[in-house]
Amino acid sequence: MTKRVGLTGGIASGKSTVSAILRELGAVIIDADALAREVVDQGTPGLAAVVDAFGPHLLTEDGHLDRPAMGELVFADAGARKKLESIVHPLVFERIVDLESHAPAGSVVVHDIPLLAESGRADTFDAVIVVDAPAETQVERMVRDRGWTAEEARARMAAQAGREDRLAIATYVIENTGTLEDLRHRVTEVFEELTAES
Incomplete structure (x- = not known):
C-alpha cells in the first residue's frame, strides 16, 4: 500500500536536505513549491x-x-x-x-510542504515528518548561507508557524543539529520505519 507522508520544517531547518536524502532512499518526492x-x-x-x-x-x-x-x-x-x-x-x-x-x-510518497502546519492539512497524511532545529541555529544558517541579517531571518521565521505548532503535528521528528552523517542516519531510520509499516 502506498504511504502518503507530509514533510515540513521551519525555514533553514534542513528540510530540503532531508527531502533529497529521502529521494535517494527511494521515496517519491512531490514538492509543492516546485x-x-x-x-x-x-x-x-x-x-x-x-x-x-x-x-x-x-x-x-x-x-x-x-x-x-x-x-x-x-x-x-x-x-x-x-x-x-x-x-x-x-x-x-x-x-x-x-x-x-x-x-x-x-511506495512512500513524500509531500514536501513548507507551510503544512499553517495549512491545517496535516491529518490528510498517513504520517508527518517535521525537520527541527533550534531557532538560533535557523538564524545562524540564514545569516551564513543566505546573507540575511539576523533581523531579516527572525522576521521570516515569525511569518511561519512556531516550532511548537510544527512539533504538534509530527509523527516523526528529525533533529537537524548534528553532522550530515547524523542527519542521513536519522532519515534512514525514519524511512525504514515507514517502509516496514506499508
Missing part, C-alpha cells in the same frame, strides 16, 4: 490565467512570470494573494493527484 512554479511556467495555461487576472506587466521581457513583482503584489494585498491562490492551487492539486497516481504501488 509544482507552484511549474504550473505558471512560460506557455502554460496557468501563466495565461495569471496574466488575464493581473495584467501583462507581470511578465518579464522573455515572457516568464516576474516572480519578484508578483511576490511584492501579493504580499501587500490579501485580495490579490487569494486571487493568485485560486488560480495556482487547483492546478498544483491536479499535478499532485497525477503524480500520486503514477507512483509505484507500495
